[in-house]
Amino acid sequence: MQTKPKAGFTLVELLVVIAIIGVLVGLLLPAVQAAREAARRMSCSNNVKQLGLAVHNYHAAYKQLPKLMTGTYGPGNFVIAATGHNRLGLSAMVGMLPFFEQQALWESISNPLDADGNPATTNDVWPPMGGTPLMNASHHAVNTYQPWLTEVPAMRCPSDPGVGLPAAARSNYAFCTGDSAYLSNWGALRDNGVNNFATLSRAAQRGMFIGRKTMRFRDVLDGLANTICMGEITTDLGDEDVRTRAKRSTLTKSDSGQGIRLAGGALSCESFKDPERPQFWASGTGVGNSEQRRGYKWASGRPLYAQINTILPPNREICIDQNYHGNSLIAPPSSRHQGGVHVLMGDGAVKFVTDSIEAGNSNSAQVYEGSSVKPGSKSPFGLWGKLGTRAANETIDEDF
Template sequence: MCGLTGKPVNHRLNGFTLIELLVVVAIIAVLVGLLIPAVQKVRDAANRMSCQNNLKQIGLALHNHHDSLGYLPAQGDYRQAGGTVYWSLFTRILPYVEQENLQKLIDFSRPISQQPEVAKKKIKLLVCPSEINDRERPDTPTFTHYPLSYGANNGTWQVMQPPAGVGDGVFMVNGYTRLTDILDGTSNTLGVAEVKTFTPYFREGANPAVGGITPPQNPTQLEPYWTASEFKTDSGHTEWVDARVHQTGFTTTFTPNRVVPHHRDGRAWDVDFNSNREGRSAILPTYAAVTSRSYHGGGVNVLLMDGSARLIRDQISLATWRAMGTRAGLDILQPVD
């Protein structure tokens, strides 16, 4: 068809056809699908680095405490007030992490239960940026705790034998460790490792010492101790002020992120175990399987006692992991990837 000028008229409109539009949408969807994992990977890497920086600051604080007082802070002291005063080592290093004013609020001669203004305080340094449960835990209508993402090295399995400390980790109960006591070398020895907040755990079970003090080799060997235990569904590692191992510690009984399964009420739980909470008995020992866990894929961040921080892979051998957890086992370690 010709117009008035005698030239052909082009009736095609400028724009996208439906097919072209669908192609563009499909391309955008593919690009977004590629971009999201990349962004997530960058975010995870940044969180892992930030977590390691937290650990390095904790390590610096521990060393400054040692330089000032001549020893590392104790994991807890249960010899006062009938074992009801058990402030964590993290409360002892507050002045070295720019929290001196908070420590001034603490009366270390009185129980935690009498000082709610301290227990509810969030210490940002103690929470990993990847932690998905970064929130308060109400204990009573008038008392709130704040969780933490890091636990101190309480050794392999036996944490305490009243009245002495006994544990083979870096941080002792009812006693102090000096850097010169770490005979395995500070670069080979775990100081602090990641843990997950709101961890379910068993407590006050059968006494493992009855069957010998050899650490279990796999989680199924813990099950006999659970029979008469009290099960707590979500309160492990929720009290940064509490020195007891299920709150501010870990043990190397099992390798990082090893699932310790328990099935109850139609649910599968990944649990910790504390045979007898520290301070409850003047004679009964405490054994604990409190596993280091994290939300970083493939491993956990740890602080070594030389002040360095690194990622330890889940595939580390149990023997090597346990050797890293002792302060004076005199083990010869293989290189850790």
């Protein structure tokens, strides 16, 4: 009597099926990763769009743009006294808070704040608008003022993996000050017969935002659709990334160390790059301590934390004037997305600008009073520079 052979897979057939499945999984994983990054990029674009709506709603409410490097000021270098101030050092993001659903955080900032809720202790009582978000030996408000330590999801790009300490509270979005770094750390502070910052910054700072100066949509004569309002920045991961840790320029100048405005200034940190890994500095000798890095203090209006300029194209190195993290610097936008960054145009449109955008002559001097590139001149930094200026009378006739 014959018996039927049992149906089943042979060992060879099983191994072939396993091999095919392995190949398919190997092909599928990059596609899954790409799909995830596409979703993160879309989420980031939505964040930028929401910030754009906040800017427009702010302008509709107050007839001006949110002010960059604003706040309170008074005599002396306060620390944590009830009579303290923030030295006009706040980011425009602070004033925008109620316009992107952060009313509760705004209320804690705009009202006096007792850190421990105990009226018997007076050394932790903060005035409205709090203290300076900067942190060094004499200004350590960020250590104890809770609002400056509060991270807001709407300010974070999902593609950026940076989290937690040593940052105070991270942000991935910053404000455009134009195609010159000169006086971006001071802005239009005052004209006092000695430091005529208001006059000089008016000539050099040609973006939608000027530190410590009230700006309006009507100031954007080139058209809101042709002018960058905000852009992305990456937050530092402690890895000597040239986009997130500043190096000191090899050029110096006696007047507040504004050497980076000179011819060659924008590229004056290139020699510090690791020749084998040009996305990183060759050695750990950057400016500032572990807490003074790009994207680490959303509440500070200083260039390192809250500003971009259109001098070097996206994802290039940041180069600072002096060994102080509050100084002016070459500040390109940057992102963790492949090949470029999101920027917010003045009309609220969100654009993705590639790293290869035409950026003119990076060795050129920048625009400032007394420069070979006179105030009112066309931007020396090509299409990229044009997009950063608000009133240079330049037509945008190229796609980007």
